[in-house]
Amino acid sequence: MTKPIQNQSFFLSSTAGDAMRTTLEEFVEDKDAFSPNTWRQLLSVMRICYRWAEEHGRTFFPISPADLRDYLSWLQSSGRSSSTIASHAALISMLHRNAGLVSPGTSPLVFRTLKKINRSAVVSGERTGQAVPFRLSDLSRLDARWAGSDRLQQVRDLAFLHLAYNTLLRVSELARLRVGDISRTEDGRIILDVAWTKTIVQTGGLIKALSSHSSQRLTEWLMISGLAAETDAYLFCPVHRSNSARINSARPLTLPALENIFLQAWREVGPATPAKKNKGRYQGWSGHSARVGAAQDMARQGYSVPQIMQEGTWKKPETLMRYIRNVDAHKGAMVDFMENGFN
Structure with missing residues (x-):
């Protein structure tokens, strides 16, 4: 008993x-x-x-x-x-x-x-599930649709997706960010002081720099929402149907609310045909999609595994390799050897 x-x-x-x-x-x-x-x-x-x-x-x-x-x-x-x-x-x-x-x-x-x-x-054919990648090209298309929107929710969602892609942070880590975690470089770009992540728990924290484009989108959200002066408030808060921000310093956006941001983005610029179902899910963008897409884009551009690991705070190379295993697989050493040596 x-x-x-x-x-x-x-x-x-x-x-x-x-x-x-x-x-x-x-x-x-x-x-x-x-x-x-x-x-x-x-x-x-x-x-x-x-x-x-x-x-x-x-x-x-x-x-x-x-x-x-x-x-x-x-x-x-x-x-x-x-x-x-x-x-x-x-x-x-x-x-x-x-x-x-x-x-x-x-x-x-x-x-x-x-x-x-x-x-x-x-x-038996079981394979590790993987989120559908949200790539830079997807962010660019979405930016063209939602930039300057008169709908505050779209302004917020666009800023959030810029941060998700730019920082490779997990959605739970993005949700914890507060307005007071922001500082700026001399040219106006935003620096984020991330207190801790899933794999980095130390007093020094983690510093993430945003591109000028992502800094602009986040700044627009802060100014239009009225969050700019609320240093204790969470960076991303609910938007009321009246098109006003519900500034909140008590609790961050919930995981379902954050997942919904990716869902709305998929409906806006995602492919007409859903992705092939993977382990019963992953037919559209989800909370891990920007992280996966950014890692794959970096790999395609020739950045090294250590560089990508540092950006995504991965501790084990094999974890990252699951995300980029299909990227440039045709450029492997043996393929190169065969292409150059076969007569």
Whole structure:
């Protein structure tokens, strides 16, 4: 039998000792050491695994390697992708480590299970999903449509998309920006002081410079909306149907609201035919599209992988390579060798 700890989605068996319970409670108290998204994912995985354990008569926590193997296999049979299953295994292991326990993920049994799941997924044709790229040419077309619009929402959305493409920041990182994070160079271009990102959490933060064109669009939004003098307000706020900005310093725009900006852009200048469905989604631009499109555009222009990684704050080259894997694939070393050497 299992019980919740202080209304959190962590559970202990009735035989768990006080020391383990105390350790887990300290883990919950220190949740700010992790990003909000990581913590939400952890809670979600705990709920799913707990329900599975209840339904199948297994012990949820601590979970044995054999039970974790069966849980991961169940996820596969339920249609979860191999990357999702790997995330479940990693988060369950994270919980055990923070409880002072040996992670069940270190067991060869679990290692072989994950390897088998991944191999099965690859052989069956599963591919990592990727957002439809929002490229510089798309931004240019949209700029021609929305620049000077008398609709404040379009002024805001155009400024947002300029920042999304120019900075390669994630939408959650863009949403956190405040008016006070802006400074300017001598020629008027905007500098953004980004406090932290998913991969950069340090007191020095991150500095992002905007092009003159993107600086102009953001300045237009700030002036027309009345945000320019509101240093504590979030850079992007809701727009009322009366065509006025609802200046807000309490909370940023929600993820659905930000995703809707990409949806409206797709309706305005996107292709007439939806993109080929990828893993049940990605038929139009979404929150990651500007990040993907900017990375691909830089790769096409010959910028190096380290340069692109720095702009997008990627820590691992393989993460970036998933975005640019199809860019100039025909220019590989072997293709070049064959083209020049075949008689």
